[in-house]
Amino acid sequence: MEKLILFIGEQWILVGGLVSCVMLLSFHESRRAGKALSPQQVVNLVNQQQAVVIDLRDKAEYSKGHIMDSVNVPFNKLDADIDRHAGDKDKPVVLVCKLGQHSSAAGKKLAAKGYSQVHRLKGGVGEWQQMQMPLVK
Secondary structure, eight states, rough: OOOHHHHHHHTTHHHHHHHHHHHHHHHHHHHHHEEEEEEHHHHHHHHOOOOOEEOOHHHHHHHHOOOOTTTEOOOGGGHHHHHHHHHOOTSOOOOOSSHHHHHHHHHHHHHHOOOOEEEEEETHHHHHHTOOOBBBB
């Protein structure tokens, strides 16, 4: 541990550059996955622009409770079913999963397929419930 601290002290420019590169890479990757929205921003997007909400959880989790009018497309079937459910590639799409991890990977897939307005629910359904937003069974 002492050697690590000594190295960081002597090579602070290299360490600072490495930290900066890692931060920029993570920022860039998160932007490619679509903009992360709060639950209130999702509600506004659905109400104002008729965004399609796609729930990426499996059917069992979806049936326990989901956002009203959301469409269930499990993450493992996304490639095959997305065009049928999302519709127009210029229409806003909001991706929802359990905790927000799968929606990032799914957002990259949709962006690669040409969807121009890909968004994801920050924190997933867990954040939605924490904000005391309603779920439909």
